Amino acid sequence: MSDKLVLVGCGNMGFAMLKGWLDAGILTPEQVTVVEPNDALRKRAATLGVNGLANASRIEDDLSPRIILIAVKPQVIRDVLPAYERFASDATFVSVVAGVKVALFEQFLGETAAIIRTIPNTPAAIGKGMIVTFRNMNVGDEDAEFVDVLLKTSGKVAAVDDEKLIDVATAVSGSGPAYVFHFIECLTEAAVVAGLERKTAEMLAMQTVYGAGVLAASSEDTPTKLREQVTSPKGTTAAALDVLMGHDKLKRLMIRAVFKAHQRAIELGTH
Template sequence: MTVSPTSPLVLIGAGNMGGAMLSGWLKSGLEGGSVLVIDPGVSPHMAELCAAHGVRVEKAAPEGLKAGILFLAVKPQMMETVLPPLKGLVGSDTVIVSVAAGKTLAFLETHLGKAGMVRAMPNTPAMVGRGITGAFATPDITDAQRAEVHDLLKVSGPVEWVGTEGEIDAVTAVSGSGPAYVFYLVECMAEAGRKAGLQADLAMRLARETVSGAGEMLYQSPETASKLRENVTSPGGTTFAALQVLMAEEGMQPLFDAAIAAAKARAQELAD
């Protein structure tokens, strides 16, 4: 299966995530004529991008067209409304890819019919080409189809395939929602710095640059996160003193355990 003007990649929703994916596909060399965007409210910026690359944009699914890949990039709360009019796009060779948190393959099949499907969970750093995606494919997906979907997903960063659909909810809790945890960490560090006597704007700059720099070290270094932490922790030093608090029995780990569990539970609730 290869997408083409007659069997296009149909993107449903060109908002933040869908738009980021589309931008990555076009930058990677995908022909705009092989892409159809269906979005009743596409932004001026996205409309301009589509026009520049020859990507067709429609407010609703056109009659008589079968998608090579049907890529669903709408919020889970919108799926019940969005999916029924799309059933006509699904042919015998169509692969459906959904990035909606919580919405199961069984839910998609109820609305779209039987097809090869992939549930994927990217995260918002996809918008700067530094995301990561977890994905699960149904057994009827061929190796070639999976490889093509992999190529589409990897434009935003690495792709990790999991063995069961249930693992996608855990992926959602860890990496799908994870950027918000990191941003909140920056907020907390900055506020603690302010309380320690720094000007608020300086504390925020220090926190932002520290977290982004540490992230870049993780990205570039072959060392584990534990090893990198140990490398900057002198026995009895200032970092050691802070970690005695953060790594205490009531410190960060139980908070993250509870946070990840709550996010996973909410992802499961969204299936209903």
């Protein structure tokens, strides 16, 4: 089976994924064709040795790609998809297009087309992302496993068996980096109010969040256990957590925030 891949759209996310595949040796430049109408972005992709085309009409009919990964803006998806219908009988389509449901892909590519919908978050651009996937019934196990290998160069991968859960993933991991960035902002401001110079406050807040995240990800202990290890009875951490955890304040706030994001994801979903 051919392992040729067509990458449609090579902006920051597409380029980062492309670089990840090549750096990991999963694909060679000769196996990848990039379709990117923007001249500067196409030239950037070409620096990695891949074949760059301005539009889909330039793809040879005999290319026979195994994977066609769509990484374009959602507002242009209806204009982009029709050009790839000719490959729908053989290729598996992977979408990293925000908010666009599998049904829309099937509308343009046919009900028998193999579609994998993904929701990556922004840290995927540095290989530290969280990518959640959903596949329709036409995707074979072997191709799904190959796509997982490709996506894992961008971070952790988790699959859901109900497309509705993609909206939940959007609210948690898709929007989640912004929640963490805001926490860094708030912790920085608290440090400034307490007396630290802003540059120092920013460094303390950012490195603390970074270090805690790395520790949580690498430790065999649960986040609950790690929190308890830091919290001495009647100590400084306990005093602060009384504010954050009293009456489940932060938990309730996060549940409300994720609920709002989830509802908005449903409202914005493209059919």
